Amino acid sequence: MKSKKLNFIAAAVISTLCVPVMAADVTIYGRAHLSLDSLDDGVDSGTNVSSNSSRIGFKASTKLENNLEAFMQIEQNVRFDEGSGNWASRDSFVGLRGDFGTVRIGQFDTPLKVVRGKVDMFGDRLGDIRNLTRTSTSGATNANIGNVFDERYKNGVAYTSPKFSNFTVDVHYTPHNGTGATNDNVLESWSLSGAYEANGFYAAIAYETFEGANGLDPNAIRVGLYYDLTSEFRLAGMFQTASDVPGGDRDVFGVGASYKLGDITLRSQVYVADENDLDESGATMFVIGADYKLGKDVTTYVAYGVTSNDENAAFRVSAGGRDTALAAVPGEDTTGLSLGVMYNF
Known part of the structure; x- marks a missing residue:
């Protein structure tokens, strides 16, 4: 009799603890994206394994009154190649959506970055457009030069905004694009975009500005578009x-x-x-x-890329969405051959 009573109490406690979870729609999702790469910086070459923007995430949403919905997301990078990762390092936020549109607060992609992701044929792979669009110099960091874009x-x-005739507007602001507290908002930043998407056509324009250091x-300004000429062919x-x-x-x-x-x-x-000033x-x-x-959630691929650098340029072919990238040698062509697999879950 005592055992039955304890079992009943335990079941009641567990049932009570489960109520908050059951009240929300909770989803676990992710991507395992790895590749075997032969990378050459124009001087030396080597074989590498790279985990490419692999991630695991958690989403939850709850319906509220007045046609409102609260939602959240926590997403982090997972290094399948080296057995490491950083908690909440990717898009992580809480928000509210309704007839007025959607509001989010946290850390997540800017509208400028989203435009590139929509048109990049090799996003998170060898040959990602970010090999050229990110602005940085040898030895420089975000802290001393400002935003490098696509961040x-x-x-x-x-x-x-809500979608009006297939048109949406995004406004993204941060009072301080850095860590810790601030008393001067020196890294204040804005990113805005307007986009149209319907019937296999997408066009967007975005503007991003970053209050940086060192003057x-x-x-x-970024403009991106794609057009499906047929159901098979996209430009x-x-x-x-x-x-x-x-x-x-x-x-x-490009x-x-x-x-x-x-x-x-x-x-x-x-x-x-x-060319820039140099x-x-x-x-x-x-x-x-x-x-x-291979199936609904599994894709394999092969890619070959080359970045041909001018005498004073050092752009890579293996950066952008990849956790393993070979640095470029100024004036040398960087090449890569990649065999990859993506498993979405």
Whole structure:
């Protein structure tokens, strides 16, 4: 009799503890994305294993009165290649959505970064457009040059409008794109975009500005678009002009295409970074590849890319969304051959 009573009490306690969880719609999701790469910096070469923006995340949402919904997300990078990771290092936020639109607060991608992700044929792979669009110099860090673009704002507050005739507006602000408290908001930043998407067509324009240090206030305008000529054939392109960045103003532009043949998708893209204030400081990146879909959630792929650097340029082909990247040697071409697998869960 005593045992039955204890079992009843335990069941009641467990049931009570489960109520808050059951009240919310909770989802666990993630991606395991790894590749085997042969990378060459123009002087030496080596074979590497890379975990490429692999992640695990948790989402929850709760319906409220007046057609409102509260939601949250915690997402972190997972290094499948080296057995490590950082908690909440990726898009992590809490928000509220309703007829007025969506409001979020936390750390997450800026509207400028989102535009690149929509048109990049090799996002998180060898040949990612970020190899050219990120603005940095040898030995420089975000702390002393300002935003390098294609990043996540820390301490961000964002508003996304409802969709009006397939058009949306995003406004993303951070009073301090750094860690810890501030009394001067020296790293205040803004990112804004307007986008249209319908019937296989996407077009967007974004502007981002970052109050940096050392007298630099980097800013960029980015235009991206894609168009599905058929259900199998997509064309995409992007243009970015960046000002007040290390080394001087620089434009990056290019095009890409993909074509589906059943479970196989062929893809390619070419992008150019023109010269800044330094002569012979431009580069051209070309990448070609093919995907093979093993199932709904599993894709394998092969990709080959080369970034041809001018005499005073040192752009990579293996950076951007990848946890293993080979540094470039100024004036040398960087190349890579990648065999990868992505498992979404």
